[in-house]
Each structure stands twice: as C-alpha cells, then as structure tokens.
Amino acid sequence: MMDGSRRSFLKIGGLSVLGLSGVRVWNVFAATQEAGHEAAAEAAGALQWAMVIDMKKCWDYQEKQPCTDCMTACHGIHNVPEIADPKREIKWLWTDLYQHAFPTEGHEYPPAEAKGKPFLLLCNHCSNPPCVRVCPTQATFKRPEDGVVMMDFHRCIGCRYCMAGCPYGSRSFNWQDPRPFIKELNMQFPTRTKGVVEKCNFCAERLAKNLYPACVEVCKAKALTFGNLGDPTSPVRELLKQHYTIRRKNELGTGPNVYYIV
Amino acid sequence: MLEKALEGSKSYWRLLVTLLVLAGIGFGCYLLQLNQGLRITGMSRDVSWGFYIAQFTFLVGVAASAVMVVLPYYLHHVKVFGKITILGEFLAVASVTMCLLFIVVDLGKPMRLLNVLLYPTPNSVLFWDMVVLNGYLFLNIVIGWTVLGAERKGVAAPAWVKPLIYLSIPWAVSIHTVTAFLYAGLPGRHFWLTAILAPRFLASAFAAGPSLLILLAYFVRKRSKFDPGDEAFEKLSQVVAYAMCVNVFFVLLELFTSFYSGIPSHMEGFIYQFSGLEGHGKLMPFMWLSAILSVIAVLMLLSKKKRSQEKTLKIACVLVFIALWLEKGLGLVITGFIPNPFNTVTEYWPTFPELGITIGVYATGFLVLTVLYKVAIAVKEENL
Numbered sequence: 133m134m135d136g137s138r139r140s141f142l143k144i145g146g147l148s149v150l151g152l153s154g155v156r157v158w159n160v161f162a163a164t165q166e167a168g169h170e171a172a173a174e175a176a177g178a179l180q181w182a183m184v185i186d187m188k189k190c191w192d193y194q195e196k197q198p199c200t201d202c203m204t205a206c207h208g209i210h211n212v213p214e215i216a217d218p219k220r221e222i223k224w225l226w227t228d229l230y231q232h233a234f235p236t237e238g239h240e241y242p243p244a245e246a247k248g249k250p251f252l253l254l255c256n257h258c259s260n261p262p263c264v265r266v267c268p269t270q271a272t273f274k275r276p277e278d279g280v281v282m283m284d285f286h287r288c289i290g291c292r293y294c295m296a297g298c299p300y301g302s303r304s305f306n307w308q309d310p311r312p313f314i315k316e317l318n319m320q321f322p323t324r325t326k327g328v329v330e331k332c333n334f335c336a337e338r339l340a341k342n343l344y345p346a347c348v349e350v351c352k353a354k355a356l357t358f359g360n361l362g363d364p365t366s367p368v369r370e371l372l373k374q375h376y377t378i379r380r381k382n383e384l385g386t387g388p389n390v391y392y393i394v
Numbered sequence: 395m396l397e398k399a400l401e402g403s404k405s406y407w408r409l410l411v412t413l414l415v416l417a418g419i420g421f422g423c424y425l426l427q428l429n430q431g432l433r434i435t436g437m438s439r440d441v442s443w444g445f446y447i448a449q450f451t452f453l454v455g456v457a458a459s460a461v462m463v464v465l466p467y468y469l470h471h472v473k474v475f476g477k478i479t480i481l482g483e484f485l486a487v488a489s490v491t492m493c494l495l496f497i498v499v500d501l502g503k504p505m506r507l508l509n510v511l512l513y514p515t516p517n518s519v520l521f522w523d524m525v526v527l528n529g530y531l532f533l534n535i536v537i538g539w540t541v542l543g544a545e546r547k548g549v550a551a552p553a554w555v556k557p558l559i560y561l562s563i564p565w566a567v568s569i570h571t572v573t574a575f576l577y578a579g580l581p582g583r584h585f586w587l588t589a590i591l592a593p594r595f596l597a598s599a600f601a602a603g604p605s606l607l608i609l610l611a612y613f614v615r616k617r618s619k620f621d622p623g624d625e626a627f628e629k630l631s632q633v634v635a636y637a638m639c640v641n642v643f644f645v646l647l648e649l650f651t652s653f654y655s656g657i658p659s660h661m662e663g664f665i666y667q668f669s670g671l672e673g674h675g676k677l678m679p680f681m682w683l684s685a686i687l688s689v690i691a692v693l694m695l696l697s698k699k700k701r702s703q704e705k706t707l708k709i710a711c712v713l714v715f716i717a718l719w720l721e722k723g724l725g726l727v728i729t730g731f732i733p734n735p736f737n738t739v740t741e742y743w744p745t746f747p748e749l750g751i752t753i754g755v756y757a758t759g760f761l762v763l764t765v766l767y768k769v770a771i772a773v774k775e776e777n778l
Contacts (some may be wrong), residue, residue, distance in 0.1 A: 218439070219439060220438065220439065228736055232736035232737060233736070235735075235736065236659075267515065268521045268524070269512075270515050287506070287513070289501050289502070289506045289507060290432075290501050291520060292500075293520050295439075296443060296730070296731075299735050301439070301734060305502065308430065308431040308432075308433040325503075326430075326432075327432065327502025327503040328502060328503060384581040
C-alpha cells in the first residue's frame with residue numbers, strides 16, 4: 133500500500149521529532165548521529181502532505197459509469213452527516229463547477245471538455261492558512277510535523293471566524309445536532325456536536341497508521357495522488373513536474389496544497 | 395450609590411419592567427437556540443455571521459460616545475462637556491455590555507467561551523478584540539463610577555483616576571480599529587478587504603455614538619432637573635456633523651476605488667447592496683434608505699441654524715443613527731459574505747427567534763443604561 137519513499141519519510145520524520153524535542157537524547161548520541169540528525173531535521177521541516185487531482189481521469193472514468201466513491205468513503209468513515217438543506221449542509225469532499233471552483237480563472241469560452249464538469253473540492257491544507265491565523269483558541273491548527281490543517285472539535289467555541297477566513301468555503305458549521313443525520317455510524321471516528329466547525333482532515337487518523345487518505349485509496353480512476361511535497365522524488369512532485377497544474381485562488385497567498393492538473 | 399436606582403417615579407419602574415420583559419423574551423429565545431443550535435437563525439454555510447455580529451459591530455461604534463466627550467473635556471478643556479462626560483461613559487458601558495452579549499449569543503459553544511482565555515492566541519484578532527472590549531468596559535465603569543462618587547461627596551476625583559482617563563482615549567480608538575481588523579484582514583472577503591475600513595469605523599462611530607448621546611441627553615433634560623446645557627448640545631452636534639461628513643467621504647473613496655478600478659470582486663459587494671447581484675437584492679431598499687438618510691442628515695447638520703435648534707437637531711441625530719445602523723448594523727457584515735467563495739449568492743435574512751434574541755440583548759443593554767443614568771442623574775440633581 134505504501135510506496136517506499138513515503139515510508140522512509142515517515143521514519144525520518146519520527147526520528148527528527150525525537151531529535152528536536154529531547155535535548156538529552158541528542159547529547160547522548162551527539163558524536164555519532166550528527167549527520168543523520170541534520171538530515172532528519174531538514175526532511176522534517178520539508179514534510180508537507182499534498183494532493184494532485186487529475187480531473188480528466190475522473191471524467192473519463194465517469195463516462196463509463198457515474199462514481200461518487202471518494203465522497204462516499206470520506207463522508208462515511210468520518211461520520212459526516214447527510215443534510216439536504218444547502219444552507220446547513222456539512223461538506224468535507226464535494227464537487228462543484230469549474231467557474232465556482234476557480235471563479236477568478238474562468239472566461240466566457242471554456243473548452244468544451246471542462247464546461248459543466250465537476251471539480252473535486254476539499255480543504256487545501258494551506259501552507260499559510262487564514263483559518264488557523266484567525267482562530268482565537270487554536271482549535272484549528274497546522275500540524276508542524278506534516279502540514280495537515282487540523283480541527284480540535286472539543287476546543288472549538290463555534291465563533292465561525294475560520295469560516296469567514298477560509299476563501300475556499302471548505303469549512304462547515306454544525307448548525308444543529310449532526311447525529312440524527314449520520315446514516316451509518318463509524319465507531320472508529322468521533323461524531324461532532326452542534327455548534328462546532330469541521331472540515332477535511334486529510335485522513336489524519338489513517339496517516340497515523342501509514343495509510344493513504346480514503347479518497348485516494350478508493351478512487352478507481354487513480355485521479356488522486358497523495359504524497360510529500362517536500363520530497364523531490366515523491367509522486368506528487370513527479371506529477372507537478374510533468375503537468376501544468378493550477379491551485380484555487382493562488383493570488384491570495386494562502387499556499388494551497390491541493391493541485392489540479394489542467 | 396447604586397441605591398439611587400431603587401427609588402424612582404412610576405414611569406421609571408414601568409420602563410425597567412418593560413425592558414426586563416423584553417430581555418426575558420430574548421432569554422427564552424436564547425434557550426431555544428441553546429437547545430436547537432444556531433439553525434434557528436437565518437445564518438447559513440455561506441453567510442456564517444448575521445445579525446448578532448452586525449449588531450456587535452455597530453454597537454462598538456456607539457461605545458465611542460464616551461471618547462467624543464472625554465477627549466475634548468480632558469485634553470482640550472472644553473468645559474461644557476464637564477456635565478455630560480458621565481452620560482457618555484455610561485452609554486459606553488451599556489454599549490460594550492451589549493457587544494459582549496452579542497458575541498456570546500453568536501457562539502456555537504458558549505460554554506467553552508473561556509477557551510479564549512485558557513489558550514490565548516495573539517495571532518487572532520478576535521483575541522485582541524476580547525482584550526480591548528473588556529478593557530474599555532472596565533475603564534469606563536471605573537472612571538465613571540469613581541468620578542461620579544467624588545462628585546456626590548463634593549470632593550475632587552482621586553488622582554489615580556486621571557491616568558485611566560487618559561488611557562481611555564486611545565483605548566476607544568483601539569476598539570474600533572481592532573473590530574475593523576476582524577474584517578479587514580481576511581483574504582477572499584473583498585468587501586471588507588480595505589485599509590479604509592478602520593477609519594470608516596471610527597468616523598461612523600464618532601457620528602453614531604454622539605448622535606445617540608444627544609438624543610439621550612435631551613431626554614434626560616426633559617425628564618429630570620439635570621440640564622447638560624445648550625453649549626454641550628451645540629458642541630456635540632458639531633462633532634456629529636464633522637464625523638458624518640467624513641464618513642460619507644470615506645464611503646465615496648471606497649466607491650471610487652472599486653468602480654474606477656473595475657475589479658469585479660471589489661465592486662460586487664456594492665452592486666449587491668444597491669442594485670442586486672445575480673437576481674438577489676434583499677438589502678437594496680435598506681441600503682438606498684441609508685444613503686438617502688445620510689445625505690439628508692449631512693445637509694441638515696451642515697446648516698448651523700438647523701443644528702442649533704433642538705427639534706431639527708433631534709431629527710438629524712435620528713437620521714444619522716438610522717442611516718449608520720443600516721450601513722453597519724445590517725449591510726456591512728452580511729455583504730461581506732456575498733458573493734460566497736464560489737462566486738454565487740446565498741442571501742441572509744434574520745428569523746423571528748434571532749430577532750427576539752437581538753431585542754433581548756438590546757433590552758439588557760438599555761436596562762444597564764437606565765440604571766446607570768438613574769444613578770448619575772440622582773447624584774447630579776442632589777448637587778444642584
């Protein structure tokens with residue numbers, strides 16, 4: 133399931149956490165491990181999970197048969213409630229039209245291929261996330277070890293400042309108790325209560341077990357690629373090298389870590 | 395001193411009971427919201443702040459009433475304001491109380507409110523807003539109460555209160571600036587993303603706050619033996635006139651930059667407000683009303699004759715207050731969410747329970763105001 137380079141990076145990341153957080157550990161091994169420590173520190177600073185989405189693969193696959201596997205898997209394992217009212221709905225992974233996903237990019241005459249086609253949207257796990265900047269309790273935070281923008285559902289006070297801050301509409305608020313709207317409960321993941329904000333977590337609970345995010349794993353079209361942006365040999369970096377890619381609202385300086393091949 | 399609030403005329407008690415009933419209705423609606431969640435409001439995924447946060451924003455402005463009398467009195471020795479500084483300070487106390495209540499009723503998890511103190515986060519403007527609002531509340535209560543207490547005993551105010559008074563002046567500027575920064579620093583919310591938002595907040599605050607103060611002072615003069623003096627009204631009306639002109643000027647600057655540059659994201663907010671966007675235009679009548687009232691108010695205030703007559707000054711102040719309430723207490727916050735991040739329009743309209751809670755908070759604020767004013771006026775009447 134895991135490619136070699138990713139596993140090795142996880143290991144190095146783990147090592148560097150030891151090295152950086154425990155001075156005493158460092159002193160004991162100082163002489164022999166100096167070189168390794170430096171390499172590990174450098175690698176840890178660079179670990180940033182990212183995703184490259186090739187919508188063409190998805191559309192090609194969907195010409196044969198309609199597919200919502202990624203969204204179903206994501207919302208299923210994360211106990212995302214199914215609320216029909218668009219004003220109150222909760223979305224972690226969803227689709228929208230090109231002109232809505234990239235409102236500043238489009239023009240009147242898009243290529244026939246992209247016109248009316250859905251684009252897959254999720255939290256961008258920005259390098260410079262405004263939601264994290266504005267949160268008054270650090271209930272949303274960027275994990276230093278791998279760049280995932282996380283939510284602490286138990287600390288969130290429900291002020292919704294992060295929703296005003298996010299320029300991607302990636303955050304949803306529980307306007308009501310979500311539990312009655314969960315079809316099938318996954319006991320491995322917490323449900324939320326009314327009054328807190330939630331969003332995609334890049335499957336942090338799966339990353340912890342060295343597993344890919346669920347959407348990536350279940351995609352039959354292989355349209356989603358996940359990897360470490362800091363590793364020049366990672367599959368995401370390979371794709372970025374080979375294709376022209378765009379990010380949503382690049383001009384805002386948020387540094388989205390979800391790329392779209394066009 | 396508080397015992398002075400326990401004796402009053404029938405109409406005083408009638409007012410208190412009315413406000414208590416309204417606050418009670420609001421509290422009932424709030425219990426419903428606590429039970430059901432914020433779905434009982436008109437807010438949505440796209441317009442995630444509504445009436446509550448808009449009222450909070452507007453009332454931060456009303457709290458400026460204090461500084462517009464304190465600053466001339468203490469820094470420029472404008473003696474005519476000496477009698478009414480207490481009215482300005484107590485109005486500020488009531489306004490900030492309402493601000494804080496509006497923030498609390500907007501929270502999805504109000505029981506976790508103290509997380510803001512438990513995990514202080516200097517990079518969040520909301521954290522700083524909490525600091526400056528509570529600080530301003532504290533300053534005005536302490537200053538107002540101490541100075542009034544000294545006045546009652548016929549002695550000079552203690553020396554330690556002076557530094558607090560001077561501190562309260564820049565502090566008043568800080569509450570508007572920081573509140574504007576809540577909005578003006580968000581990428582992708584182009585209606586708010588403008589450096590002139592803080593100056594606009596200050597200008598509209600210095601118009602709305604003193605105009606309400608003028609109306610309240612007239613009411614006090616009519617219903618009690620305490621007279622703030624004609625000169626105080628005249629000076630305050632000048633403050634309102636200047637501030638309102640500056641506010642209108644700032645709005646015009648905003649319109650110029652948006653429409654001369656022609657950048658869609660900068661224009662869309664105003665287009666939504668004044669002519670509707672993608673077929674949505676719920677705010678249109680209110681925004682036009684605000685614009686028209688602003689122009690009439692400015693014309694009235696510019697005329698010295700109209701400004702110096704009680705009747706026309708009162709009308710002008712009412713117009714200023716309504717115009718700015720529509721601009722800030724209705725238009726500014728909601729429009730910031732339109733269009734949404736997907737460049738489509740989801741409109742917002744408050745629900746009845748939401749309005750009930752809003753009225754409840756206002757009633758609570760005016761209850762605080764009534765009691766404080768009652769104490770202040772009783773002391774003033776005693777010393778006549």
